Amino acid sequence: MLSPQIxxxxxxxxxxxxxxxxxxxxAGMVIRWVKRxxxxxxxxxxxxxxxxxxxxxxxxxxxxxxxxxxxxxxRYFARANESARTVTAFAVARGSTQGTATQTxxxxxxxxxxxxxxxxxxxxxxxxxxxxxxxxxxxSDPLQHLIDVLSRLSADDRExxxxxxxxxxxxxxxxxx
Numbered sequence: 001m002l003s004p005q006i007x008x009x010x011x012x013x014x015x016x017x018x019x020x021x022x023x024x025x026x027a028g029m030v031i032r033w034v035k036r037x038x039x040x041x042x043x044x045x046x047x048x049x050x051x052x053x054x055x056x057x058x059x060x061x062x063x064x065x066x067x068x069x070x071x072x073x074x075r076y077f078a079r080a081n082e083s084a085r086t087v088t089a090f091a092v093a094r095g096s097t098q099g100t101a102t103q104t105x106x107x108x109x110x111x112x113x114x115x116x117x118x119x120x121x122x123x124x125x126x127x128x129x130x131x132x133x134x135x136x137x138x139x140s141d142p143l144q145h146l147i148d149v150l151s152r153l154s155a156d157d158r159e160x161x162x163x164x165x166x167x168x169x170x171x172x173x174x175x176x177x
Contacts, residue, residue, distance in 0.1 A: 072094065073101075
């Protein structure tokens with residue numbers, strides 16, 4: 001009869017010699033269970049590591065009187081083409097509600113980092129531009145620290161990280177749909 005016992009990090013299988021077939025069958029189950037537990041623990045460790053890295057990066061975003069979502073918006077409007085510089089386009093790109101995007105943009109306008117301009121082709125809608133003060137602030141963007149750290153990884157490590165993050169992002173989008 002199979003009797004798995006945990007000794008340190010190893011499993012000992014104690015059995016009677018006349019039940020060898022049962023042992024192989026049960027040993028396979030134990031091995032599959034051990035592999036599954038190792039995968040679960042590794043997945044949890046990866047999730048905790050990702051949360052830790054995200055938290056450290058996120059906390060750096062609370063500088064210059066802006067929080068992370070405002071930095072994200074400022075970056076978006078600095079790189080967006082003219083037709084995409086609207087609250088609606090920002091909300092879609094960010095995957096947020098129109099209301100959340102509106103609040104973020106309003107805070108940046110109030111701080112003088114974004115300016116509103118009526119669109120020439122549709123006076124009912126406004127285009128958002130990064131102000132001179134906003135461009136100056138972007139020069140000290142806290143994201144640059146993460147960029148610097150990532151640049152020290154090998155090209156292969158950066159590519160593997162990028163592929164893994166893309167796959168993770170896709171899975172998160174599917175799970176939220």
